[in-house]
Amino acid sequence: MKRRNFINQSLKMGALASLAGAIPLELLANTPYTKPFFKISLAQWSFHRALFDGSMDHLEFAAKARSLGCEGLEYVNRFFSTKAKDNSYLRQMNARAEDEGVKNLLIMVGREGNLASPDKAERSKAITNHYKWVEAAQFLGCHSIRVDLRGGIKKTEAAMASLDSLNRLAEFAQKANINILVENHGGFSSDGSWLASIMKKVDRNNCGTLPDFGNFCIEKGEDKLCLEEYNKYQGIKELLPFAKGVSAKSYQFNDKGDETAIDYYRMLRTVKASGYTGYIGIEYEGSTHSEKEGVILTRDLLLKAGSIV
Template sequence: MQRRKFISNTIKATSLISMTGYSALGMGNVNFLKKDLFFKISLAQWSFHNALRAGKMDNLDFAEKARSFNCEGLEYVNQFFMDKAKNKKYLSEMNNRASSEGVENVLIMIDREGQLADVDSNKRIQAINNHHKWIDAAHFLGCHSIRVNLGGGVDKNEATKAALDSLQQLSDYSKGSGINILVENHGGFSSDGLWLSNIMKNVDRENCGTLPDFGNFCTQKNIDRECIEEYDKYKGFAEILPFAKGISAKATAFDQMGNETTIDYVKMMKMVKDSGYTGFVGIEFSTARDSEEKGVQLTRDLLVRAASNL
């Protein structure tokens, strides 16, 4: 019945699209539906990585952009203010922008700070130390978490030991500031749901959890970065969901009915709801070709439409 209802609503939405364009699924409809949602919506800054990298959008404009899509939370990416982690004046302005727009700073996604599952202890210690400033920045911004990557592993057993050591050290460092250390399924061993769930079962830190992503379950890519081995996304998502302190709603392409072409959003959101999760779900549209504005809007509308039929 839920799926039939979803299909019926999707058909209605498609009719609106055909008559008036994508704007028919705009703010007014989302506001109407949001009253029954069991979660809050945040916007992942990566959704606008093309605009940010091209200089068409500035990191400080992110809060205003998120509010324009009616999002309640901000998920930053450290790449877009890489040299500002210790700049309190700059971070204060980020706080001011968020406050003026009435949005909440949720987390910072950390990249390019070293491999936390590297078997080389010297490299791993450096990576751990590199993350400390971002934990401090997240605390200053009022975020609840940082997202880290467990890259650098070659052998699964060795990567497990290294990952546990890194996560325990980071969790211990961040405990006093109330910042959670979240691992995303983000390639390599971390995209193996069983491997990552076992990490979580053994890390033994309350402030360490996961940021399950609807996509990102590719465990091996070729030289052209095309996925050649993929873990079942629904199985993997279910395995790491019990440890979630955030959710990332990935989307890359849509069909004419406004549905993501590779991910069943109803199935994903049903798992989220059944798990009892009620925190932020972050919109993360990722493409190199299509309009980021339109992609974020379509992802938001699909997320709301799918969840409203559960």
């Protein structure tokens, strides 16, 4: 359906729109789902293979997200790594999002230095490296950037270094009305209790978490298989009190459309119980299905589980 026709049809369906809330009408009109308690966004990493091999351009992301029924965009800085200060390019991103009727939400920032490093100079450089992404997020109308707490060697030292980095970075970001979000994203940060203990000590209200359903591997072996994994359901519960976003990681699905490694019903019950009602971002990372199929399966599972929990 062409977008103009869709808009015209949507205007004629005002009563249904009021029931559907933020979930796109085309997803709810012909399904048994009731209105879930959250909105759906799309993490750009879901299409990392297409973006890396050039079959999809970064500027096509907004249209792709809208075509799949997602209303929020979660960018990854690696896919426009040289454009953080290019206002002309950022304007194109804004225009694409506006044209598709989707909202820029956050930038997932990586490879900008070690915020958990015990070395003060290294840590300061990493903090400064993030400034441009705070400013880019402000230009794009995002509410947050996501950061990684990497570089730590000992738990206690890494916690102290992380606390210092988050307070300093959040102080800078506060001027731009941008949040600094920490994701459980490997290493110490995938230990829910460790990350939650840091968040309790951060002295900034614009610092929070981006709990991810699947990133709870603390240590991987040389074969990249997980050697130590934190309990994902406990971890999500520990991180939700500080959440300003939620990431729905997915890998593989059974013939019923359920994720085989993550109990989405249990996860969404926990999210709902926490009082969170914001965006939940689809982040498909599997290889069994195509990236598009993986996103659709994750979206439909979110709608199904979200309508009954």
